[in-house]
Amino acid sequence: MMKQSTKEISDIAKTAFTPLYTRAKMGFELDTHLVAHSFEVILAVNDQNVVIRTKKFDEFVIDFLELKPDAVIGNFGAGFCTRFWRVDNGQVLWMNFDLEEIIDIRNIHFPKDDRCKDIPCDFTKEKVKWDFDLIIAEGFFPYLKKEVALEHITSEIIFDLSKKVSNKWIKWSYEGEEIKGLNVISNDRLIGNRMSGSRKMWFIHAEPGQ
Numbered sequence: 001m002m003k004q005s006t007k008e009i010s011d012i013a014k015t016a017f018t019p020l021y022t023r024a025k026m027g028f029e030l031d032t033h034l035v036a037h038s039f040e041v042i043l044a045v046n047d048q049n050v051v052i053r054t055k056k057f058d059e060f061v062i063d064f065l066e067l068k069p070d071a072v073i074g075n076f077g078a079g080f081c082t083r084f085w086r087v088d089n090g091q092v093l094w095m096n097f098d099l100e101e102i103i104d105i106r107n108i109h110f111p112k113d114d115r116c117k118d119i120p121c122d123f124t125k126e127k128v129k130w131d132f133d134l135i136i137a138e139g140f141f142p143y144l145k146k147e148v149a150l151e152h153i154t155s156e157i158i159f160d161l162s163k164k165v166s167n168k169w170i171k172w173s174y175e176g177e178e179i180k181g182l183n184v185i186s187n188d189r190l191i192g193n194r195m196s197g198s199r200k201m202w203f204i205h206a207e208p209g210q
């Protein structure tokens with residue numbers, strides 16, 4: 001019989017279900033399997049932007065791995081992210097970090113792989129000490145205060161921010177075309193929709209900017 005997670009999870013951790021659900025709805029194979037067989041998900045979301053964002057992040061990571069196939073990647077606020085299985089090139093070392101309650105669920109329901117680790121971490125309380133080649137922070141930084149988020153940028157990073165400050169956890173949003181103090185490689189605005197406002201993605205080098 002399929003194991004079930006019975007623990008209550010916090011409202012912040014529940015946000016991880018939205019991307020999983022929307023990916024499943026758009027036919028991402030592993031996600032469809034996870035939603036259908038492992039979770040009871042009752043959501044009324046229709047956020048195509050989340051899936052467009054996921055695809056853009058996938059493209060960025062695939063390109064990155066072509067340049068550095070044995071990269072060490074830190075996926076911060078990973079939630080129920082399944083990107084590892086979409087981009088795996090047989091060499092990448094992948095680390096998913098999230099709150100313990102999320103990692104517990106991943107441990108029950110997600111496939112295992114020696115090159116894909118799931119590690120509990122509360123980024124408001126601790127700092128991950130690892131030399132990453134790339135950090136991914138998809139849909140995660142809005143849940144941190146800006147000054148806390150900036151402390152965690154220790155390598156090249158791809159992250160996004162939502163312009164609309166639409167819920168009580170979101171403490172910062174992007175302003176203008178630059179994020180002060182960081183070298184922006186490029187950024188990309190997505191088409192907004194009524195629910196989520198426009199989203200912007202940032203591809204950033206860790207060295208301080210001018």
Ligand SMILES: C[S@@+](CC[C@H](N)C(=O)[O-])C[C@H]1O[C@@H](n2cnc3c(N)ncnc32)[C@H](O)[C@@H]1O
Pocket residue numbers: 012013014015016017019020076077078079080081097098099102121122123124137138139140143
């Ligand atoms: C909107 S979800 C995004 C999940 C995933 N990156 C994706 O795109 O599918 C936000 C995630 O951030 C995690 N999170 C929020 N605050 C956190 C913190 N202080 N430390 C670690 N994870 C946190 C939540 O548990 C959740 O999994």
